[in-house]
Amino acid sequence: MAQAIFKHWFVDFEFPDENGNPYKSSGGKMIESELGRIPEGWEVVSVSEIADILSGGTPKTKIKRYWDGNIPFFTPKDARNGCYTLDTEKLITKEGLEKCNSRLYGKDTIFITARGTVGKLNLASRNMAMNQSCYAIWHKNDRQYYMLFSLRSIIKKIINNASGAVFSAINVKDFNTFKLVNAPDSIIKNFDCIVHPIFEHILALSNQNKILESVRDTLLPKLMSGEIRVPTEQMVR
Incomplete structure (x- = not known):
């Protein structure tokens, strides 16, 4: 999801314009750059510059x-x-x-x-x-x-x-x-705010998976050795 939004905004240049419409397909002005045509007001920079x-x-x-x-x-x-x-x-x-x-x-x-x-x-x-x-x-x-x-x-x-x-x-x-290709900071800030909850959700799920894996690794050897047993329907009765 976050990757798709990034591509839509910063590769396809369909970020929301001032009216909330996709920039490029709504006729947003494009200019030439060393990396091809980019939106007006954007610039080509090196990673070390930003x-x-x-x-x-x-x-x-x-x-x-x-x-x-x-x-x-x-x-x-x-x-x-x-x-x-x-x-x-x-x-x-x-x-x-x-x-x-x-x-x-x-x-x-x-x-x-x-x-x-x-x-x-x-x-x-x-x-x-x-x-x-x-x-x-x-x-x-x-x-x-x-x-x-x-x-x-x-x-x-x-x-x-x-x-x-x-x-x-x-x-x-x-x-x-x-x-x-670097966008104005207001656009980048908007993007980061939108995808932030996605990344927080990814991190939360990753931590949950880590806990579940730990529980599995603890219980599985005990189940296989018979140290603990899963109650059957008859045992519950």
Whole structure:
């Protein structure tokens, strides 16, 4: 749903005009740009012009007190196909965070994998730290959902244009060359407000699924071993 709205507004340019009508099909003025025809008042920008690109780091692995704390530590291994990252394979301590080049990134921070499996995008479900094989991205006007879909479109184009070449890494300078069509902030803000409840619903369902999976993993071995039994109709009588 949110992806469809993004495409309708920012790819097909059918966002609501001042009268609530779809812009392009209602005769909205279009102008030429390096990325093709775009609505008047829009512009082509690089990702680094509209977002902060932040890096991470890893505490020394030999120092045990830096690890197994309560701070999720995002790495490319934690990049899932889902929207939100709920948990991470590794955890670090507060001291570990202080001793590395990462910071604590808040909910809805976009993580993009820069090495390994490159270009995977996830949202942080809560405060998380991050290693140096990823970047954390935050839109300068806090338009995170717009930023997420824009990055998905950019990465998809890069992969499609690679023509079989290996997309092996992203470095911070690449964000100066990643271009997108940027709308006035009032339109982007309206989009983010509309899709915000959708993302909150996705996160709530993801957390519910996590709880159900935990219950299943606890009960199933006990059911199989006979430690607990499901009451039959005769037992209930």
